[in-house]
Structures are given as structure tokens and as C-alpha cells.
Amino acid sequence: MTQSENVVNLEATADSQHFGQRLDQVLADLFPEYSRSKLKTWILDGNVAINGQTSTTPRQKMFGDEHITVEAEMEVQTVSQPQRIELDIVYEDEAILVINKPADLVVHPGAGNQDGTLLNALLAHVPNIDKVPRAGIVHRLDKDTTGLMVVAKTVPAQTHLVNQLQNRVMSREYEALVMGTMVAGGVVDAPIGRHATKRTHMAVRELGKPAVTHYRVMEKFRAHTHLRLKLETGRTHQIRVHMAYIKHALVGDQAYGGRPRLPRGATEAFIEQLRNFQRQALHAAQLSLFHPASEEWMTWQAPLPQDMETLLNAVREDTKAFGANEI
Incomplete structure (x- = not known):
């Protein structure tokens, strides 16, 4: 692929799995970051063009x-407004941007969060990123999850990164504190799908x-x-749902963790902590x-954010106080 300021030249080769499919179906498979209507x-x-010959027949x-x-x-792919929001930039070049997202930063505008999001910050930091679908965002972190995210600054870079995600090449590792030993x-x-009754929640579902x-x-x-957790797939709320499913919900996860299980004999100070x-004690610690x-x-x-470090130290002190072993 090559790219000028306003024109993107996309290139791909159909393979055997596309035999008998329509041109519009094949394009949707080869270039998933663009809508079917586009x-x-x-x-x-x-x-x-197909083998150098222009085609105007979707079928x-x-x-x-x-x-x-x-x-x-x-x-322009977004109507959101640029906003000067400080970003913790870990790496940046002409193609990509890697950030360390803090807690409380929403990735995309949505209901109740029309501005003040990562997307608004990206529009201010990289003005031309408004021509990249979703302002270059190829994967998300929940509002209260901290850690590493990669953003594409060009359409070719985004296509490349999306393909890595779909082919399970990109590696994402997390740290979490969960309830129970x-x-x-x-x-x-x-499998994960939309919760049957709570439409903002996900759940393990047979048809997910x-x-x-x-x-x-x-x-x-x-x-x-x-x-330490590693994602093989990247479903919405995946780690939170999976840990709750095996009865080890993340500490602080108000959506999937239920009421906190407080250790017997713990000090009032530790219980208060x-x-x-x-927020869910989850941090995206490594990205490859x-x-x-x-x-x-x-x-x-x-590195772990300060609030998780403080929490882990408190858990260590609680364990030492009761003479339990650590690994």
C-alpha cells in the first residue's frame, strides 16, 4: 500500500477462499477497516481495478x-473535536503511536462521554489522523484499565495492525489482582457474547x-x-469476564466481581483500601x-500504575501478617 495526503492506494491479492465470491464481498474481507457501503x-x-482492469460491478x-x-x-472519518489532553507517549514515529493509558480515560466518545476521550486527544496530537478510520485506534482498553495501546497514524499502518490482531500475531500481556488464591x-x-439481560455487559455464552x-x-x-495474562483473542471485557467465569473476579471490578470478598481477620485499614x-485491578503491561x-x-x-502498586503492597503486608506463604 502507498499513501498520499488525501488518496490511499490499497493493494491485495485474492486467494482460493474467495473463489465464487462477489467483488464487494472480497473487498470487505481484504480491507475490513472500511465499511461495505464505502x-x-x-x-x-x-x-x-482487477489485474489492472477497472471494474464498476460490485457483483x-x-x-x-x-x-x-x-x-x-x-x-474526514470522525466529527469529534480535537482537544488538548496530555498523553503519556511511550513511542512515536511517522506510522504509529504507543501510549500508556491512565485510568478514567475513555477511548471512544459515547453515551455520557462525548468529549475528553483518547480519540479527542489524538485528533489534537496528530491533526491528519481524522482521515484514518476511528482516528487510528485499532484496539481498546476499558475506561478504568491502564496500560499500553497502539494507534495507527496512517491508513496503511492501521490495515497492517488490524491484520496482526485478526491473525493473532500482536501480543498483549496484562497484570491483574484477582480475588481468591x-x-x-x-x-x-x-466463548463470549452480549449478556442476555444486561446489554452493557458481556458473558460466557455458548453461541458467543x-x-x-x-x-x-x-x-x-x-x-x-x-x-500475568496473555490474550489470544480480544473480545470486549475478555479478561474480566473470563476471570469472573472461573470464580476469580478482578479486585475492584464492580460490573463482574459482585460484592468484595473481604479476608477474615483483616485490619480495618486493609479492608478500607x-x-x-x-476500578478493576487490570493493567496492560506489555505490547509486542x-x-x-x-x-x-x-x-x-x-510499569504498574501507583494505585495498583499500593494495593499489591497492602495485600503483601496482609499476607505477611498472617504468616501465609508467597510465590
Whole structure:
């Protein structure tokens, strides 16, 4: 792919799985970051060529080995306003931006959060990013989850990163403090879908999308466990839902954790700390990916935020006070 200021030249080759499919269906599969209606418009406008020949027929049948090019003039992709919001930038070049997201920062505008979001901040920091779908955001963190996120500054970079996510190449590792003592690590392989009655919640559901979370024990306490987790898939609220599903909900997770389980004999000060931790104890600690321009494998790490460090120290002190062993 190549890109000028307002025109993006997309290139891809259909393969055997596309045999017999329509051109518009194949484009939707090859370029998933664009809407079907936008792709159809580009076909009708004569911006799509198959093996060098322009096609204006969305229903044209494909054989599976065609070289497809799309020349598309980019339009502003978001109506949100740029806002000067300080970002903790871990890495930046012409193609990507890696940030360490704090708690309380919403990624996308939505109901109740029309501004003050990461998207608003990106529009101010990278003015031309308004021509990239979703302002370059390729994956999300929940409002109260901290840690590393990668943002694409160009459409080609976004396409490359989206493909890495879909092909499970990009690596994302998290740290979490969960309720209960876990003996060993393991894998949760359970599909996730929208909750049957709570429409803002997700749940393990038989007909949900495949979801796999790997976890290992970093520290074991008398009533809690410090985990390192790795996502194989990236469903909404995946870690929170999976940990609650195996009866080890994240500390502070008010949506999936239920009422806090307070350790017997704990001091009032420790109980107060647990009750006052008002977000899920989850941090995106490591991010690894192939750079979309250089193809170099790159890794970034972000230390635990202060509130989680303070909480972990309190849990350690509670464990020591009762003579329990740590790992």
C-alpha cells in the first residue's frame, strides 16, 4: 500500500477462499477497516481495478487469484473535536503511536462521554489522523484499565495492525489482582457474547465468539492472586469476564466481581483500601508487534500504575501478617 495526503492506494491479492465470491464481498474481507457501503461506492466510482482492469460491478464474480487495487480519496472519518489532553507517549514515529493509558480515560466518545476521550486527544496530537478510520485506534482498553495501546497514524499502518490482531500475531500481556488464591496458571477457552439481560455487559455464552485467555501466577497471597495474562483473542471485557467465569473476579471490578470478598481477620485499614479501589485491578503491561513500515518486531513495557502498586503492597503486608506463604 502507498499513501498520499488525501488518496490511499490499497493493494491485495485474492486467494482460493474467495473463489465464487462477489467483488464487494472480497473487498470487505481484504480491507475490513472500511465499511461495505464505502467499498461499494469506490467500485461504482471506478476506483477499483482487477489485474489492472477497472471494474464498476460490485457483483462481479472472482476466481481467487486476482490482484486488486483500490484508489480512494480519503474523507474526514470522525466529527469529534480535537482537544488538548496530555498523553503519556511511550513511542512515536511517522506510522504509529504507543501510549500508556491512565485510568478514567475513555477511548471512544459515547453515551455520557462525548468529549475528553483518547480519540479527542489524538485528533489534537496528530491533526491528519481524522482521515484514518476511528482516528487510528485499532484496539481498546476499558475506561478504568491502564496500560499500553497502539494507534495507527496512517491508513496503511492501521490495515497492517488490524491484520496482526485478526491473525493473532500482536501480543498483549496484562497484570491483574484477582480475588481468591489460585494454585497454578492455566487457560480459559470460553466463548463470549452480549449478556442476555444486561446489554452493557458481556458473558460466557455458548453461541458467543471464540475467546481464549492464558494466565500464570506471579504472586499468591492468602486471599488474592497476582496474575500475568496473555490474550489470544480480544473480545470486549475478555479478561474480566473470563476471570469472573472461573470464580476469580478482578479486585475492584464492580460490573463482574459482585460484592468484595473481604479476608477474615483483616485490619480495618486493609479492608478500607480494598473497598476504596474503585476500578478493576487490570493493567496492560506489555505490547509486542511487527512495525507496519519496517516489519521489525518491537516490544514495549509499562510499569504498574501507583494505585495498583499500593494495593499489591497492602495485600503483601496482609499476607505477611498472617504468616501465609508467597510465590
